[in-house]
Amino acid sequence: MLWWNVSKAAARLLAARRAASAVDILDRSFPQQCVFIEDPSKLKALFCTRRAAKSYTGGLYLIRECLATPKVNTLFIGLTRESAKGIVWKDILKAINSKYRLGMRFNESSLTVTFPNGSIIRVTGADADEDEMNKLLGKKYKLAILDEASMYTINLRNLVYGVLKPAVADQRGTICMLGTASNFPAGLFFDITTGNEKGWSLHTWSAYENPHIVKQWTEEVAEIAEHRPLFMQTSLYKQWYLNEWVIDTDKLVYKYRPEINSFLQLPMRPPGGWTYILGVDTGWEDDNAFVLIAYHEHDKVMYVVRTYNQPHMTFDQVVAKIDEFMKHPTMAPSKIIIDGANKQGVESMKQRSAIPFEYADKQGKVDFIEMLNADLVQGLIKIDNKCSALVGELSTLVWKTDGEKIVYPKKEHPGLSNHLCDAFLYAWRNGYHYQSSIPEVKPVVGTVAWHKAENDAIWEREREKLEAASNMSDGWPSGGEWGNL
Numbered sequence: 001m002l003w004w005n006v007s008k009a010a011a012r013l014l015a016a017r018r019a020a021s022a023v024d025i026l027d028r029s030f031p032q033q034c035v036f037i038e039d040p041s042k043l044k045a046l047f048c049t050r051r052a053a054k055s056y057t058g059g060l061y062l063i064r065e066c067l068a069t070p071k072v073n074t075l076f077i078g079l080t081r082e083s084a085k086g087i088v089w090k091d092i093l094k095a096i097n098s099k100y101r102l103g104m105r106f107n108e109s110s111l112t113v114t115f116p117n118g119s120i121i122r123v124t125g126a127d128a129d130e131d132e133m134n135k136l137l138g139k140k141y142k143l144a145i146l147d148e149a150s151m152y153t154i155n156l157r158n159l160v161y162g163v164l165k166p167a168v169a170d171q172r173g174t175i176c177m178l179g180t181a182s183n184f185p186a187g188l189f190f191d192i193t194t195g196n197e198k199g200w201s202l203h204t205w206s207a208y209e210n211p212h213i214v215k216q217w218t219e220e221v222a223e224i225a226e227h228r229p230l231f232m233q234t235s236l237y238k239q240w241y242l243n244e245w246v247i248d249t250d251k252l253v254y255k256y257r258p259e260i261n262s263f264l265q266l267p268m269r270p271p272g273g274w275t276y277i278l279g280v281d282t283g284w285e286d287d288n289a290f291v292l293i294a295y296h297e298h299d300k301v302m303y304v305v306r307t308y309n310q311p312h313m314t315f316d317q318v319v320a321k322i323d324e325f326m327k328h329p330t331m332a333p334s335k336i337i338i339d340g341a342n343k344q345g346v347e348s349m350k351q352r353s354a355i356p357f358e359y360a361d362k363q364g365k366v367d368f369i370e371m372l373n374a375d376l377v378q379g380l381i382k383i384d385n386k387c388s389a390l391v392g393e394l395s396t397l398v399w400k401t402d403g404e405k406i407v408y409p410k411k412e413h414p415g416l417s418n419h420l421c422d423a424f425l426y427a428w429r430n431g432y433h434y435q436s437s438i439p440e441v442k443p444v445v446g447t448v449a450w451h452k453a454e455n456d457a458i459w460e461r462e463r464e465k466l467e468a469a470s471n472m473s474d475g476w477p478s479g480g481e482w483g484n485l
Contacts, residue, residue: 023100025064029057030212032205037061041201042168045149046178047193050240051207051217054178058145059092061176063102065143066119072142072171073120075164079148080125085111087147088123126159127152136163142173149179149189153400153415156188183235183398185245186416194245206243236404251401253412254421255373256383256394263382266294266303273297276305278325278333279360279427280318281419282342288313289419291390291426292325292333295433302375302433304383305331307390309420315345319353326355337426360426366410372428380433390420397421 026034036046036057048054062074078084089106093113097104105114113121126136126146136159144164149156164175177200179189191197193204207217221241224231231237235248273296281289287309294303308321326332338346340359350357375381383391393416399406400413412418443449 023067023102025060025067025096025100029060030209032203032209033057033060036203037064039201039203042172042174043200044174044176045189045192045200045202046176047202047204047243048178048180049206049243050180051210051213052205053210053212054180055087055147056092058147058176058178059088059096062121062143062145063093063096063104066113066115066121067102067117069119069142070117071119073122073140075136075139075141075144076121076123077126077136077144077146078123079127079151081111081123082125084123084125084147093121093123127154136167139167140170141167142171144168144173144175146175146177147179149177150182150184150187151179152187152189153413155415160188181239181243181245183239183247183251183401184396184413184416185247186396190245204243247396247398251398251406252395253369253397253399253418254394255376256391257376258391260379261376261382262385262391263303264385266305267299269296269299274331275431276331276333277335277337277427277430278322279423279425279430280322280336280338281423281426282313282318282339282345283311283419285311287311287417287419288318288321289423290321290325291387291420291423292331293424293427293431294331295431295436297436298438300380300433300436300438302381302428302431304381304387304390304424306384307387307420307423309389315349316352319349319355322355323353335430337430339422339426358430361429365425368425368429372425375428381428390424393417393419393421 026037029037030053033053036044037060046054046057058076062076065074066072076084076088078087089111093104094106096102097106097113103116107114111123113123124136141164144167146156146160146164152159160175160177167173168175177189177192179193181193184190188197192200192202195202208214210217224237224241232241235246238244238246274294275296276292276294279289279291279293281287283289288311290306290308291304292306294305295301306325313321322336326336336355336357337360338357339362340346343359346357346359349355372381383394385391397416397418398413400411401407443453
């Protein structure tokens with residue numbers, strides 16, 4: 001009797017597996033979804049507007065892979081474990097399971113989904129910190145889906161190429177990145193969507209191609225155009241509805257504007273009045289950054305005249321680069337302001353060179369960024385057009401946000417490069433361009449202006465004589481001198 005029950009259970013399990021394998025879960029998918037899922041490329045990216053069914057496409061892909069191949073592991077990665085669960089768990093994975101009666105088992109504590117054929121979907125997050133990313137090391141996956149790919153603060157290149165690529169190698173698996181344009185036009189996903197990262201198959205569509213939402217989407221866009229037309233000019237509308245990489249300028253850390261903060265050639269100034277300061281930010285995987293600023297005793301504008309940035313520089317190479325700046329025949333810096341985070345390294349460089357290092361003051365960074373912004377807005381800072389790397393950072397670095405709101409206390413977005421910006425800030429904090437004075441320009445002798453000035457001077461002397469005589473009339477001192485008697 002026991003043998004019979006076991007056999008019946010095994011038969012039911014086998015039947016369930018066969019039924020699941022025969023299910024076509026793409027039967028109601030629209031063409032663009034099918035093309036993306038069936039694309040044989042091993043590196044794929046999906047770049048769409050909001051409501052274009054990106055995450056749903058990812059969920060379909062995961063389930064289809066698990067149904068097609070027994071005992072494989074697949075992975076859905078969100079920004080955090082909770083956000084990933086909120087996106088894919090109930091409204092996608094559970095909904096598809098219920099619709100097609102696939103027999104998937106959901107473990108709420110481990111966020112794993114097990115199929116009758118032994119395949120597994122794991123749901124997790126990777127953006128909380130590097131430790132979350134490293135938990136993925138050593139696993140083997142047939143398919144890895146990375147959602148909200150434009151929003152990560154961690155190094156996506158390390159996650160994709162250093163962690164996930166080896167994890168899918170054994171089974172010749174696939175990595176997919178899904179996302180919409182955001183405020184962060186930098187990094188791996190941005191490079192993929194703009195054609196600057198080779199080896200990826202890029203798919204893109206809008207909500208208009210999603211037949212399940214096109215009516216609502218069309219009505220929503222029409223309502224915005226009629227009742228909120230100004231919203232259509234915002235970066236948020238352009239990102240969500242047009243899928244354009246546009247930065248919300250209100251979230252930019254630095255208020256750089258090329259029309260007022262750039263120059264082609266230093267202005268002519270009296271010789272001998274220039275001061276040069278070099279700001280240095282050190283790193284290893286991150287760039288070592290060097291920014292040389294200049295100001296003149298008779299000019300209230302600070303000029304950025306030269307920059308350099310490169311990763312993986314040894315201390316000896318940093319010293320050699322600084323020495324190169326110091327030996328410039330006309331723009332040698334009088335101060336070298338360096339990031340003191342690696343104090344041991346800086347002290348070693350001090351001992352081995354004659355460079356007069358000074359440690360950067362990093363207290364109150366946000367406050368000083370706002371002060372620097374005041375100079376930018378007034379056009380009191382100008383940057384050489386050749387310093388394109390610094391301009392690139394200034395034009396893209398945004399504050400860290402939670403959704404669409406800036407997080408307080410303010411912090412720069414950790415997924416964006418800021419090393420040249422930091423070196424610039426160190427140098428700016430040690431400059432005194434605001435103390436500069438405009439020299440008096442005397443008129444040329446013999447001109448109308450010179451005669452007028454001479455005439456004004458004569459009348460001023462006569463006025464002073466008359467005033468003095470009036471104060472001493474009757475032999476008494478003026479009122480202000482009574483206290484001295």
